[in-house]
Amino acid sequence: MKAAPSITNTMRDRNFYINSIKMDLFRVVTASGDLSKPPATLSIKEFLEHAINDFNKFSGTSHDNAIRSKLQQLYNDMYRLEDFNHRLRWVEEVLTARCRLY
Secondary structure, eight states, rough: OOOOHHHHHHSSOHHHHHHHHHHHHHHHHHHHTTSSSSSOOOHHHHHHHHHHGGGGGGGEEEEEOOOHHHHHHHTTTTGGEEEEEHHHHHHHHHHHHHHOOO
């Protein structure tokens, strides 16, 4: 007889979601980082929402929760992406949040 699958085999682990969040944030930076083009706001919004929602799929540490809060703040500041200086700082903060994930 086969043994029943353990919970760890049926659920995705934290590292899977962290890597998914990192990839979504990389896509956000790619869609907004080229300052010679207008920001792709629909793509940025979709990928940033997906990254924020992935934090709900695992039990995060206080460090994870701080990064999630920062991403929510950045999401609320998206309306200012047309401003060149704001956009540059915004992209830098998204990339910093991505680098802080481990």
